[in-house]
Amino acid sequence: MACLGRRSVAADAEDAPRVEPRHDAPPPPGWPEDVAFLTRPRLGPAFPPALIPLLLPQPTAQSPTSSPLSLSSSLSSSASSSTLLSASSTRFAPRATPHPAIVAIKRVTTPSHPAYGQRCLVARRRIAQGEMVIPYLGIIHADVVSEGEEEKSNKDPAHAESDYDLSLLRLSASDIRNPLPGHVSIGVDAAQAGNAARFVNDYRGVASKPNAEFRVGRGEAGELRMEVWALKGGIAKGDEVLVSYGKGWWGARRQ
Numbered sequence: 401m402a403c404l405g406r407r408s409v410a411a412d413a414e415d416a417p418r419v420e421p422r423h424d425a426p427p428p429p430g431w432p433e434d435v436a437f438l439t440r441p442r443l444g445p446a447f448p449p450a451l452i453p454l455l456l457p458q459p460t461a462q463s464p465t466s467s468p469l470s471l472s473s474s475l476s477s478s479a480s481s482s483t484l485l486s487a488s489s490t491r492f493a494p495r496a497t498p499h500p501a502i503v504a505i506k507r508v509t510t511p512s513h514p515a516y517g518q519r520c521l522v523a524r525r526r527i528a529q530g531e532m533v534i535p536y537l538g539i540i541h542a543d544v545v546s547e548g549e550e551e552k553s554n555k556d557p558a559h560a561e562s563d564y565d566l567s568l569l570r571l572s573a574s575d576i577r578n579p580l581p582g583h584v585s586i587g588v589d590a591a592q593a594g595n596a597a598r599f600v601n602d603y604r605g606v607a608s609k610p611n612a613e614f615r616v617g618r619g620e621a622g623e624l625r626m627e628v629w630a631l632k633g634g635i636a637k638g639d640e641v642l643v644s645y646g647k648g649w650w651g652a653r654r655q
């Protein structure tokens with residue numbers, strides 16, 4: 401699955417009536433005025449309550465854990481069944497994560513950069529390898545596809561075209577952790593609301609390799625979330641934070 405969807409940055413500037421975004425806190429410098437700044441992930445309005453336990457902490461958790469992944473891979477293996485089965489509450493109450501001072505939102509001013517004119521994320525100090533750069537916050541949403549309906553396009557249209565949508569968890573219909581009668585795909589979409597992680601660009605056309613990666617992790621309250629982590633070699637002060645969106649993401653855009 402391509403975890404970043406298809407809404408183009410250009411499509412952000414539509415003729416729709418202007419609605420003031422609902423910020424969690426004053427946004428950091430460089431924040432776009434039509435996107436809500438989040439310090440906590442938000443559940444989308446249609447998120448099925450039965451799926452909330454899948455996002456919750458395991459009572460026996462000792463410390464937050466993170467595992468690397470490609471954007472195009474399923475994350476179903478990243479959260480253990482014991483983690484998910486032991487969650488009994490349905491209260492999703494993540495703690496606030498302020499904008500991290502180690503990164504800044506900048507305009508891409510190099511004409512040869514493939515995201516020229518857009519925004520990017522830059523390290524304000526050296527970020528060591530194995531250090532978390534920033535959690536990826538956005539609207540958490542779910543698609544549930546019943547058996548036999550795989551061919552139908554029943555993805556939530558609010559997120560289907562997003563270029564800021566990461567896959568967080570996927571469960572087959574037969575997975576014992578899955579409370580619903582269909583394939584479940586949970587994503588986090590920062591197109592309309594998110595934090596500075598939404599400005600992480602792909603390394604292609606910018607550098608020879610990524611210096612960061614997306615991982616599944618857990619927030620301070622133990623909730624399942626996506627995070628950006630520095631790779632081997634770290635990220636030098638002033639360098640752009642660059643991940644690989646994965647071949648699946650680029651493949652979907654070449655079709």
Ligand SMILES: C[S@@+](CC[C@H](N)C(=O)[O-])C[C@H]1O[C@@H](n2cnc3c(N)ncnc32)[C@H](O)[C@@H]1O
Nearest residue numbers: 514515518519563564598599600601602603604
């Ligand atoms: C998650 S956003 C990244 C932040 C984006 N630059 C912005 O200002 O909002 C993904 C979008 O950034 C652009 N982008 C990021 N990395 C790119 C790359 N290596 N080549 C071309 N476009 C890229 C594409 O427009 C893509 O749809």
